[in-house]
Amino acid sequence: MCPAYRRKTPEEILQEIEHLKRGKLKVYIGSAPGVGKTYRMLQEARDLRNEGIDVVIGLIETHGRRETAELIKNLEVMPKLQVHYKGHALEEMDTEAIIQRNPDIVIVDELAHTNVPTSKREKRYMDVEEILKAGIHVISAVNIQHLESLNDIVEQITNVKVRERIPDQFLHMANEVILIDVTPEILRKRLKDGKIYHHSKIEQSLENFFTKSNLGALRELSLREVADDVDERIEKAKKSNGQSGPTGAHERIMVCVQHGGNAEKLIRRGWRIANRLKTDLIILHVSNEASMNRSAEERKKIHDWKKLAAQFNARFIAEQMNNRKIAQTITDVAVENGVTQIILGQSARSRWEEIWKGSIVNNIMRYASGIDIHIVSDYKTRES
Incomplete structure (x- = not known):
């Protein structure tokens, strides 16, 4: 019998049903903080709201950026969950409240964030996984240095050990990956203008992580990662249509x-x-x-x-x-x-x-x- 006409098992049918119920994930990826991922997500949220789509802010970190804070106005923001740890009251995204609210789309920033140790889940991407399982679409963002497979390379380039990481597979399962790209020169100017970090951190950042060579190398990693992602998606689409041969997106x-x-x-x-x-x-x-x-x-x-x-x-x-x-x-x-x-x-x-x-x-x-x-x-x- 031709494989295309093989009768599907009950388990395969259930998997397909669960996949159809699952929410879709869109990820904005950048080479470094300050490229504009959060700003772009909030712009999209406002556009979606104007189209009558039920969109809420699950969690956004403005880092004191005035332009980012302005975009949050008139958008529904979910209250944060109070988490107690070692005598301190800390705040995390309230995943269960988002699932109960059941919007069409939720905006979740800083995908690689590590939750407070007493939280129900260790990482924010795990919270996003629960939201997707509930059938809610998610728009999120992450920087290239947080990918698990690039950890050693990033450390070699920047001399910085990145401790908050997400599995590559999580990014690859996204329905859409969008690169937010700016040149190292523009990124360094944004930093000098106080649009990324507080003024007290600017000089140290310029001399360490935000050097031109570091930003150039991280930018190249971002471009190649997204190119590879496009390559894989084209290849999967061709295979599902019974086609073969190279995609050409990655030589x-x-x-x-x-x-x-x-x-x-x-x-x-x-x-x-x-x-x-x-x-x-x-x-x-x-x-x-x-x-x-x-x-x-x-x-x-x-x-x-x-x-x-x-x-x-x-x-x-x-x-x-x-x-x-x-x-x-x-x-x-x-x-x-x-x-x-x-x-x-x-x-x-x-x-x-x-x-x-x-x-x-x-x-x-x-x-x-x-x-x-x-x-x-x-x-x-x-x-x-």
Whole structure:
């Protein structure tokens, strides 16, 4: 039976029903505090209210910003929950009150916030999860440094250990992710003008977290994260429509090497392209022989290619053809790994072989869709 017509299990049907009941999540993501995420959320809340949609403020931190506070006027703000901890009365978002109020949409700021230890849930994103389960739509915001997978990278860039983090999967399950992007120069000016932190923190912030190099690197991380997110969404949409092939939103380079004399040249050319595009590099070697049947010379070449690949932080794949044509094997690996550009050396086949067996390039183009192919000439330099 075709998989598309397989009868769904009762558990799968229940999961689909629960998914339909679930609220939708929109997340504004930025490279650093002060890019304008909260301001943008409140603007959207006012627009939604003017359209007659029931929207409330679950929690917003203005941080003393006058423009942000102005946007809250005339919007319904849910009272905060009083939480007692170590003799102090602290405030947190009242998740249960929001669920009971049951608006169409709730605005929740600072998604990575850690709740007071005596709270029902440890993190604010967990509160948001409960609100979504109740069928309420959520608009929230987070900065790139709070993503779990980027924690080490952010610390290396900024020398700051970010302790409040959210799982990457939570962001990836959002129905919509929107990047709020400003240049480091604009962000530093906002800081100097007192639009981000209190005046007492400005000089210290400019010299530490808000340096141009830090902000530039965090901005690049934000752009790449959102690009990857778009890539994944396009890929999922294509798969659900029965389509295959790369999306093209995020480049992936694959170099194909055989036992000719230009393999290392191809690897270096591939690295230069991948480095320029700031993307991943794959080195592919296709063989008719299983690894145990390769000659000593072949094993040594593969060992040398692996060493060179490691230098360039590239992934090396040795693929056996298994009764496939070489072009089909290359295409299979490319599609499986989401490759958008394939780099090949000039064919060593004679003109008669190409007529009899077919051009590898032409066959790849026939098998693959949406993949660019680069042919590197096999010129030889003269020894001096």
